Amino acid sequence: MNKTLPFTFFKIHPKAILLEWQQEPNSDLLHELNCFKEKIKNHFKEFSQITQGYCSLLIQLKSNIENSNKINNELILLHKNINTNKSDKISKHWSIPVLYEKLFGLDLEYLSIELKLSTEKIISLHTKKTYNVYFIGFLPGFLYLEGLDSRLFFTRKKTPRLKIPKGAVAIGGKQTGIYPDQSPGGWQIIGNTPIKLFKPNDKKPCFASSGDTLSFYPVSFEQYTVILNSKNQSPYLKSKK
Amino acid sequence: MIEILQLGWHTTIQDLGRFGQQSLGVPISGAMDLNAFNWANKLLNNDPNDACFEITIKGPILKFHRATYITITGAKVRLTLNKDHIEMYKPISIKKGDILHISNTTVGCRVYIAILGGFQTETVLGSKSQFKGLTFNDRIDKKSVIAINKIPFVTKLAGIKAHLIDYSNINLKVYIGPEYHLLNTSSRNSLKIKQFTISSQNNRMGYRLNEKIKQQLPEIWTAPTLPGTVQLTPEGTLIILMRDAQVTGGYARIFQLTDDAINLLAQKSTLDQLKFEIIRYKE
Numbered sequence: 298m299n300k301t302l303p304f305t306f307f308k309i310h311p312k313a314i315l316l317e318w319q320q321e322p323n324s325d326l327l328h329e330l331n332c333f334k335e336k337i338k339n340h341f342k343e344f345s346q347i348t349q350g351y352c353s354l355l356i357q358l359k360s361n362i363e364n365s366n367k368i369n370n371e372l373i374l375l376h377k378n379i380n381t382n383k384s385d386k387i388s389k390h391w392s393i394p395v396l397y398e399k400l401f402g403l404d405l406e407y408l409s410i411e412l413k414l415s416t417e418k419i420i421s422l423h424t425k426k427t428y429n430v431y432f433i434g435f436l437p438g439f440l441y442l443e444g445l446d447s448r449l450f451f452t453r454k455k456t457p458r459l460k461i462p463k464g465a466v467a468i469g470g471k472q473t474g475i476y477p478d479q480s481p482g483g484w485q486i487i488g489n490t491p492i493k494l495f496k497p498n499d500k501k502p503c504f505a506s507s508g509d510t511l512s513f514y515p516v517s518f519e520q521y522t523v524i525l526n527s528k529n530q531s532p533y534l535k536s537k538k
Numbered sequence: 539m540i541e542i543l544q545l546g547w548h549t550t551i552q553d554l555g556r557f558g559q560q561s562l563g564v565p566i567s568g569a570m571d572l573n574a575f576n577w578a579n580k581l582l583n584n585d586p587n588d589a590c591f592e593i594t595i596k597g598p599i600l601k602f603h604r605a606t607y608i609t610i611t612g613a614k615v616r617l618t619l620n621k622d623h624i625e626m627y628k629p630i631s632i633k634k635g636d637i638l639h640i641s642n643t644t645v646g647c648r649v650y651i652a653i654l655g656g657f658q659t660e661t662v663l664g665s666k667s668q669f670k671g672l673t674f675n676d677r678i679d680k681k682s683v684i685a686i687n688k689i690p691f692v693t694k695l696a697g698i699k700a701h702l703i704d705y706s707n708i709n710l711k712v713y714i715g716p717e718y719h720l721l722n723t724s725s726r727n728s729l730k731i732k733q734f735t736i737s738s739q740n741n742r743m744g745y746r747l748n749e750k751i752k753q754q755l756p757e758i759w760t761a762p763t764l765p766g767t768v769q770l771t772p773e774g775t776l777i778i779l780m781r782d783a784q785v786t787g788g789y790a791r792i793f794q795l796t797d798d799a800i801n802l803l804a805q806k807s808t809l810d811q812l813k814f815e816i817i818r819y820k821e
Contacts, residue, residue, distance in 0.1 A: 307716045309713070309715065310713070310794055311796075315716055315761075317716070317761075322759060346557065346558050348561055349561065350786055351760055353759075353762060355761075355762035355764075363821060365819075365821060433561060433562050433563040434762075434785050435563055435784045436784065437559075438562065439563050441786075478670070478671040495671070497662050497671070497672045502562055
């Protein structure tokens with residue numbers, strides 16, 4: 298069955314239109330957004346680019362939108378014709394090594410107390426799940442992951458840290474993610490990955506893309522150091538399953 | 539080449555920005571005041587995307603090791619070439635060995651220096667705009683030695699009159715944002731009437747404002763943002779995203795600055811005042 302979900306339009310800028318789905322993010326919606334994205338890219342001649350959120354798409358055009366109704370109707374038609382059963386994109390699975398350890402997981406002990414879970418339990422809940430790579434945003438190569446175990450949901454820090462270390466694996470609300478570079482941020486840090494998430498001079502700067510899946514596996518300090526210093530990190534990204 | 543004899547406060551290389559990379563989480567970047575930037579290139583008959591210096595508040599002292607032409611636009615500064623006073627918004631002939639002094643800004647806070655053919659620095663993901671983690675340097679430092687092209691100057695555009703923005707204007711024109719409708723009447727009114735102050739937390743990523751809005755809006759599922767998006771945090775703080783801003787955010791988006799309003803705000807700094815003026819789309 299090819300069932301698609303309703304969305305709303307919002308003109309956010311003279312050259313940009315925002316599409317929003319009023320619901321909780323989930324795998325079906327993600328799949329639909331990715332199918333729709335491909336249709337949109339191929340449809341508009343004046344297309345500039347498209348960015349994604351959990352429940353939204355932002356379409357940026359090269360020139361001012363003169364007739365919103367016309368574009369909205371075109372989008373409705375495009376949306377009707379997407380076939381969510383069929384997808385040309387092959388999604389990949391990535392396994393990310395993480396050192397879950399006090400020195401790197403700055404908030405691991407704090408979360409353990411607040412969530413009333415042992416650090417071992419937090420690590421096992423975090424590594425057992427397969428996450429959807431929902432989209433990339435915030436910073437170059439920052440992957441927004443969906444699928445966090447609800448037992449690990451935890452609010453962001455009231456006052457964000459000024460410096461979150463590069464590679465920090467963290468929990469923010471119902472989300473988990475990895476900081477690709479040192480930056481300010483309010484998420485709770487539970488570990489660190491030696492994997493480089495963004496290489497600006499590579500043909501494909503970020504290995505993952507929206508629609509892929511990802512999981513974490515624990516590594517020792519020795520393994521962490523080996524991966525950090527290895528020139529080719531791709532063998533460590535392979536699926537453990 | 540150009541040598542940096544003395545550093546200013548914060549000088550970066552900027553062009554029009556990085557496009558088509560936002561789905562990788564890469565900010566657009568580019569010159570904060572695109573109007574002044576565009577004029578700097580236009581007056582030299584440069585390519586519109588040629589890289590310029592963007593100087594913030596305090597200018598550097600530069601030494602030119604090759605004859606060329608430059609144009610300086612944007613915030614008001616006093617310029618001295620060797621010992622002679624020179625004018626802004628005009629092509630200036632530079633001889634080998636010339637030393638340029640740029641004073642602190644008096645009106646506005648960002649100055650652009652365009653050079654004939656643009657500054658020849660590294661291109662990353664289609665742009666020369668410096669950004670931490672993407673380009674080798676995220677700003678010009680004292681060790682920076684910047685290459686320039688040797689190309690002939692075509693004078694046909696010399697003498698053209700630049701369109702200047704009045705940097706003392708405090709009204710920022712905005713469109714309403716996707717979460718604006720969640721605000722109650724009293725919050726909407728205070729946004730329309732209130733005069734806001736720019737906090738000391740203002741940079742190329744964004745400007746935080748001092749005054750808070752009483753109403754608290756919930757966080758949203760992380761969603762796309764643009765340069766010029768005005769966010770309202772759950773604590774009631776307003777943050778205006780600028781050119782280096784993240785491409786997605788989790789705060790309510792209540793306004794969107796017009797492109798001209800972003801250029802105007804780019805010339806404002808700590809303790810400057812501003813007001814929002816809501817406008818509608820022309821269709």
